[in-house]
Amino acid sequence: METLHYRFEQGTRPLGGMPQLVGVVGSGNLEVLIEAAPLQGACEIDIRTAAVGFGATWQAVMADFHARWRLADARISINDMGATPAVVSLRLDQAVESLTGGTP
Amino acid sequence: MSSYLELTARQRIPAIFDAGSFEEFLPPSERVASPHLAQLDAPVSFDDGVVVGRGRLGGHVVFGAAQEGGFMGGAVGEVHGAKLVGMLRRAIDEKAHAVLLLLESGGVRLHEANAGLIAVSEVMRAMLDARAAGIPVVAVVGGSNGCFGGMGISARCANVVIMSEEGRLAMSGPEVIETANGVEEFDSRDRALVWRTTGGKHRYLMGDCQMLVADDTAAFRAAALEAIGSIGNASLTLEDLLAEQAMLSRRLADTEGLAEPMDVWRKLGVPDPASVPMLDADAFLELAAPYRAGGQR
Amino acid sequence: MNWQTLATQLFPGGHAIVERDNFLSGTAQVDGKTVAIIGTTEHVPIGIEIALAQAQAILKSVQEHPGRPIVILVDTQGQRLRHHDEMLGINSYMAHLGKCVDLARRKGHAVIGLVYDQALSGGFITSGLIASACYALPAATIRVMGLPAMARITKVPEERLTELARDNPVFAPGPENYLRMGGLHGIWESDLANELARALADCGTDDVRMTLGQERGGRLLAQPVAQAVRTGGHVRPT
Numbered sequence: 001m002e003t004l005h006y007r008f009e010q011g012t013r014p015l016g017g018m019p020q021l022v023g024v025v026g027s028g029n030l031e032v033l034i035e036a037a038p039l040q041g042a043c044e045i046d047i048r049t050a051a052v053g054f055g056a057t058w059q060a061v062m063a064d065f066h067a068r069w070r071l072a073d074a075r076i077s078i079n080d081m082g083a084t085p086a087v088v089s090l091r092l093d094q095a096v097e098s099l100t101g102g103t104p
Numbered sequence: 105m106s107s108y109l110e111l112t113a114r115q116r117i118p119a120i121f122d123a124g125s126f127e128e129f130l131p132p133s134e135r136v137a138s139p140h141l142a143q144l145d146a147p148v149s150f151d152d153g154v155v156v157g158r159g160r161l162g163g164h165v166v167f168g169a170a171q172e173g174g175f176m177g178g179a180v181g182e183v184h185g186a187k188l189v190g191m192l193r194r195a196i197d198e199k200a201h202a203v204l205l206l207l208e209s210g211g212v213r214l215h216e217a218n219a220g221l222i223a224v225s226e227v228m229r230a231m232l233d234a235r236a237a238g239i240p241v242v243a244v245v246g247g248s249n250g251c252f253g254g255m256g257i258s259a260r261c262a263n264v265v266i267m268s269e270e271g272r273l274a275m276s277g278p279e280v281i282e283t284a285n286g287v288e289e290f291d292s293r294d295r296a297l298v299w300r301t302t303g304g305k306h307r308y309l310m311g312d313c314q315m316l317v318a319d320d321t322a323a324f325r326a327a328a329l330e331a332i333g334s335i336g337n338a339s340l341t342l343e344d345l346l347a348e349q350a351m352l353s354r355r356l357a358d359t360e361g362l363a364e365p366m367d368v369w370r371k372l373g374v375p376d377p378a379s380v381p382m383l384d385a386d387a388f389l390e391l392a393a394p395y396r397a398g399g400q401r
Numbered sequence: 402m403n404w405q406t407l408a409t410q411l412f413p414g415g416h417a418i419v420e421r422d423n424f425l426s427g428t429a430q431v432d433g434k435t436v437a438i439i440g441t442t443e444h445v446p447i448g449i450e451i452a453l454a455q456a457q458a459i460l461k462s463v464q465e466h467p468g469r470p471i472v473i474l475v476d477t478q479g480q481r482l483r484h485h486d487e488m489l490g491i492n493s494y495m496a497h498l499g500k501c502v503d504l505a506r507r508k509g510h511a512v513i514g515l516v517y518d519q520a521l522s523g524g525f526i527t528s529g530l531i532a533s534a535c536y537a538l539p540a541a542t543i544r545v546m547g548l549p550a551m552a553r554i555t556k557v558p559e560e561r562l563t564e565l566a567r568d569n570p571v572f573a574p575g576p577e578n579y580l581r582m583g584g585l586h587g588i589w590e591s592d593l594a595n596e597l598a599r600a601l602a603d604c605g606t607d608d609v610r611m612t613l614g615q616e617r618g619g620r621l622l623a624q625p626v627a628q629a630v631r632t633g634g635h636v637r638p639t
Contacts, residue, residue: 001145019133024112024174025149033132033150050147077135081147129630136629136636139622140571144557156630186611186623190630197631212522214555217545217572219620221522222584222610225530226623229608232503252492254526260496275492275523280550281482290484301488312490340500342463342508348497349456355489356449365488 004047004055006062011043011072013100020098023091030080030088032095037075049080061085065092105320108246109270113155113170116206119321120244120328121168126159129191138181140216149175152183156191162329164201167191171208173249179213180255185223192230195239202240202332203231205262210277211253224254231261232340240264240335242328245271246319250302252277260312263338264331266324267304267313269385274302296381300365305380305388309369311351311397318385351398358397372397402538404442404474407517410593411472424451425474426458432598437462440474447524448481452494455528459501463508470511470601473502475529479521479546491523499527506533511604513597515589516541516576533604534586536596537576543584544574570619583614583623 019035030049037044045062076095080088108116117126130136132150141148153175158167169188171178180188188205195203212220231241243262245251250272251259259265259273267273278292278301291297300306307313315331317323362368369377373395380388404425408416414430418438423445427438439458441451455473462469480491506512514529516537522545529535537543545551548566552559565572570581579585589596611627614620622636629636 001142001147019131021114021132021150024172025147026174029174031132031149033135035133048147050145077150079147079149129633130626130636134629134635136622136626143565143569143571144555144561182620182623183626186626187630189611189623190627193627194631212545214545214551215557217551218543218578218582218584219571219623221526221543221545222530222579222582222614222620223623225526225584226608226610228499228526229503229531232500233608236507253523256492257495257499257523257526260490260493261500273492274487274490275480275495276482276487278487280554281484281487283550283553284482289482290487301484306488307490310490312493340504342460342504345456345460345497345501345504346464348500349453349460352449352453352494352497356453359485359489363485363488368488 002049002052004049004058006045008043008066009041011041011074012070014072015074015099017099020095022094022098025079025081028082028084028087030078030083030091032091033077034095034099035075036073039073039075041072043071043074043076045076045078047078047080051080051082057085061088065089069096071096105318106322107319108268108321108324109248109319111321112174113172113206113208116170116321117155117168120204120206120325121159121161121166122163126157126168128155128157129194130156130187136183138183138216140181140219144215146215152181152187153178154184154187156187161202161204161332166202166204166332167195167200168204168206170206173208173247176213176215177249178209178247179211180209180220180224180227181213181216182219182223184213185220185227188227189230192234196234196237200239202242203234204328205241205243207243207245207251207255207259208247208249209251209255210249211255221254224258228254228258228261231258235263235338235340238338240332240338242266242331244324244328245273245304246324247271250274263335264315265313266315266317266327266331267307268317268319269304270319271304272299272302273307273312300381306365309372309374309392309396310355316385316389355397402517404440404476407474411597413594422451424454429472431470431601436470436472437466438472438474441477444476444478444519446478446481447495448483448486449489449491449494452491452498456498456501459505463505463510468509470513471505472597473512473514473528473532475514475516475520475525476518477521477524478519480523495523495527499531502527502531506606511601513600513604516543522546530584533606534600535584536587536589536600537579537585539576539588539590541576542574543576543579578619581617581619583610583612583617583620586613
C-alpha cells in the first residue's frame with residue numbers, strides 16, 4: 001500500500017452539504033470521500049492505494065482535477081484498488097457533483 | 105425496470121427506502137475502517153463495506169443495512185459486523201417497525217479470520233434478539249455475490265427471505281466444494297447448475313425463500329413492504345421450530361437419491377421443470393407457485 | 402482427547418451418552434442435576450443429518466425437560482462440502498439448529514458449549530457460538546478455514562498466512578486468541594467437572610462477547626463501534 005498527499009492552494013469553489021462517498025474499493029475501482037473542511041481555501045487530497053509506484057500519474061490526475069474544479073476548503077480522501085486514471089477522474093468528478101450538483 | 109443487482113449498496117438504500125428518509129449511522133466521514141486489513145496489505149473502506157441506518161418504508165420507521173459486495177465480497181469483518189449489531193440493538197431500543205437487511209456477502213471475512221467468525225455469530229444473535237423483541241426482520245438477497253457462509257445462515261434467521269432469480273443463497277461456494285471434493289461433486293464452472301442449486305428460483309421452490317421477484321428495485325421495494333406487512337408475530341416459538349424441524353426432515357426424505365435440482369422440482373410436481381430457468385419472475389411464479397414446498401415464516 | 406475420556410472427566414457423577422454416526426446425545430449428571438448432552442466427535446463434518454439430529458435433541462429437551470441445562474460438546478471440521486447438502490439448503494439446516502439453541506436459551510435453559518478438539522466455521526457458528534457461553538480445552542483448535550483454501554480465496558500467499566497463523570491473534574487457531582477476543586468465556590485446563598458446574602451457575606442471558614473482547618484487549622473496535630452506532634455517538638476505542 002502507498003500513501004500520497006496533495007494540497008492545492010487558492011481554490012475558488014467552496015463546497016456545501018454533508019460529506020459524500022462515491023465508488024467502491026474493489027479491483028480496478030476506488031472510493032472517494034469528499035467533505036467541506038476549513039483549510040484556508042485549500043483543497044487537500046489523501047490517497048491510500050494498493051497500486052504502488054504511480055506517484056507521477058497520481059500527481060498528473062490530481063493536478064488536472066484541481067484545474068477542472070478549483071475546490072476551496074475541501075478534503076478528499078481516497079481508498080484505491082488499482083483504478084486507471086480515467087476511472088479515478090470519473091470518481092472524483094462524481095464525488096464533486098454529488099455535493100455541488102454542478103459542472104466544472 | 106431498474107436493476108437492483110447492478111447497484112452498489114449505497115445506491116440500493118435510496119432505491120428501496122422512502123425517498124430522502126434514510127439516515128446513515130456512523131457514516132464514512134467518521135472513517136471507521138478495519139484495523140486488520142493493513143497487515144495483509146489490503147485496502148480498507150471508510151464504511152467497512154456496509155451501510156447501516158434508519159429510514160422509512162411506506163411511512164413506517166424501518167432500520168436497515170446494505171452490504172457492499174464489491175468490497176471484500178461483502179464479507180463480515182470486525183467493524184462491519186459491529187455496525188450490523190449496533191443497528192440491530194438500536195432497532196430494539198427504538199422499537200422499530202421492522203429491520204430490512206440487503207445482504208450480499210461471502211460470510212466471514214477470511215482476512216479477519218477469528219474476528220470475523222465471532223462477528224458473524226454476534227450478527228446472528230442480534231437478529232434473533234430483534235425477532236424476540238417482536239421486530240420483524242426481512243432479508244433481501246439479490247446481489248451478484250450472493251449470500252454465503254455465516255450470512256447464508258443468518259439470512260435464514262430472518263422472518264422472510266426475498267430473492268431475485270439472480271440471487272444465490274447457500275453455505276459453501278461451488279469452488280470450495282469442487283476444490284475439496286472434485287469436479288464430479290460440483291462443477292463450479294457449470295453456471296446453470298450453480299443457479300439451479302443455490303439460486304432464487306430453486307430456493308423459492310424448496311421453501312427457503314418466501315418471495316421471488318424480478319431484478320428490479322421497485323419489485324424489491326414492493327416485496328419488502330408486503331413482507332413486513334405480512335408478519336404478525338415476529339418472534340420464534342417452539343411450535344415454529346417444531347414445524348420447521350418437520351419441514352426440513354420431510355425435505356431430506358423427499359429428495360433422497362435425487363442429485364439434480366430439476367428432478368427435485370419434478371418431484372414437487374412442477375410442470376416442465378426444464379423451462380424454469382428460462383422463465384421471467386411472473387411466468388415462473390405462475391407456473392411453479394402451486395407446487396412450492398411448504399416454507400417457513 | 403476422545404469423547405469418552407472427556408465425558409469421564411466432565412461427569413464424575415455419571416453419564417448416559419451414546420454415539421451414533423459421530424453424533425453424541427444423552428444426559429449426564431452435574432452437581433447432582435441432570436443435564437442434556439448433544440455433540441459431535443471424530444471431527445465430523447456437519448451435514449444435514451447431523452444438524453437435524455442435534456436440533457431434534459434440543460427441541461426434545463425443551464419440550465420434555467423445561468429448564469434443563471444443555472451442554473454442547475464440539476468437535477467438527479466444519480460444514481460438509483457436498484452438492485447435495487447445498488441443494489437442500491444446508492444453510493437452512495444450520496440456521497434451524499442455531500434457532501433451536503437460541504430458543505432453548507431464551508426459554509431459560511443454560512446452554513454451554515465446549516470445544517474439546519476442533520471447531521471450524523459453519524460447524525461452530527450454530528453450536529458453540531450461539532450458546533449462552535462457550536469454552537474450550539487448551540489443546541483445542543478453532544479456525545475459520547484451512548490455510549490452503551484460505552490462500553486460494555484471499556489470494557494471500559499461503560506462506561504469509563502460515564506465518565500469521567503462528568502467533569497473530571486474528572489468524573492463530575489457539576483458544577487463547579478466541580478467549581482474548583471474547584469468543585470464548587474461558588479455557589478449562591483441569592478439573593473439568595467443577596469448571597462446568599461453575600459455567601452453568603454463572604450463565605448469563607445477554608451476548609457480552611464484544612465487551613469481553615474489549616476488556617481483554619483482543620477486539621478493541623467491536624464494542625465501541627456497536628455502541629457508537631447504537632447511540633449515535635463517535636467511536637472511542639480504548
